[in-house]
Amino acid sequence: MKRRDFIEKTAAGTAMVGLGLSLSSFKTVDIKHLTILHTNDVHSHIDPFPADDPRNANMGGVARRAALIETIRQENPNVLLLDAGDIFQGTPYFNYYGGELEFKLMSMMKYDLSTIGNHDFDNGIPGLYAQMPHAKFEFISANYDFKNTLMDGLVKPYKVFMKNGIKVGVFGLGVKLDGLVDKKMYGETVYNDPVETSHEMVRILKQEQKCDLVVCLSHLGYEYKNDKEMICDLNLAALTQDIDLIIGGHTHTFLDKPTVVKNLVGKDVLVNQVGCYGINLGRIDFYFDSNNNKASEGAAILV
Secondary structure (H helix, E strand, C coil), X not given: CCHHHHHHHCCCCCEEEEEECCHHHCCCCCCEEEEEEEECCCCXXXXXXXXXXXXXXXXXXXXXXXXXHHHHHHHCCCEEEEECCCCCCCCHXXXXXXXXXXXXXXXXXXXXXXXXXXXXXXXXXXXXXXHHHHCCCEEECCCEECCCCCCCCCEECEEEEEECCEEEXXXXXXXXXXXXXXXXXXCCCEECCHHHHHHHHHHHHHHHCCCCEEEEEEECCCCCCCCCXXXXXXXXXXXXCCCCEEECCCCCCECCXXXXXXXXXXXXXXXXXXXXXXXXXXXXXXXXXXXXXXXXEEEEEEC
C-alpha cells in the first residue's frame, strides 16, 4: 500500500512515529517497506460478535480478519503476522475442540509466530502439547523454560526473519504464572525475569545476529496502574535498550496508535496492543532508507 493510501484509508487514526527520521524525509526510491500485523487475546473468538451484542455488535470474526490480512499482503508482500498470546479460552469452540480449531485457522491465515499467554495453559501442559501438531507456525518465549515439560524443544526463545532485505529479530516474553495459573496446569515450567531475559535477547539479536529491527512479542501486560513495580510493557521499554517495538497482550488494552516510550538510552520504543477478541488488527509499517535509518506509522484497524 502506498503511504498516502494507508494514511487515508486506515480509519482508526494512524500515528506517524519516527524511529530515526520522519516519513517526510524519506525519498521514494531505495525505501524498504516492512508491514507487521498483530493480534492478541483473541480468546477463541472465531465468529463475529452478534448484531445484538451490547458492546461489540458485528465486530471481529476470523473470516473478516483473514480477508483483511490477505488484502494487505497483496499491497505489500513483506508482511510478518504475529500473535501475543491467549489464543485459547473464551467460547465453546475451545471447550469442545481444545484449541485445535484456533491453531488450524491461524495456520490458514499464515501466522508467522505467537508467544504463549497464561490462558494457553488452561488445559494444562498436556492440553497445549496435544494441539501443537495443528500449528503450522512457531511459538517463542524466552523467559519460560519448558525443559522439564512435554513442551521442551517446541518453544524457541526467538526467531529471525529476512524480509525485503530487512533482518528482523523477534523474541517472546510471558507473564508470571505463579498466582495467576494453577500450578498443576503449567507444571515444571520455570518463569525467568523478563528484564534480564530481554537484555540477553537483545544482545543476541542486535550484536550477534545483526538484526535491523528487534521486536518483543509480549504477554506481560501494557500497564499496571496499581502496581508500578510490576513489569509491564511500558516498564520493559524504559528499562531496556535496542528494542524497536513491543507488541503486547494480557491486559486487553485498546490502543488506537502505538505508545512511544523512551528507553534506557533515550531512544524511542513503540509499544502497541489491540484490545482483545479479534476486534482489531494491529498494523505497524516500517520504512528503511539506504542508510538503514527507519521510520514508522501504526494503527489499529477495526475488523
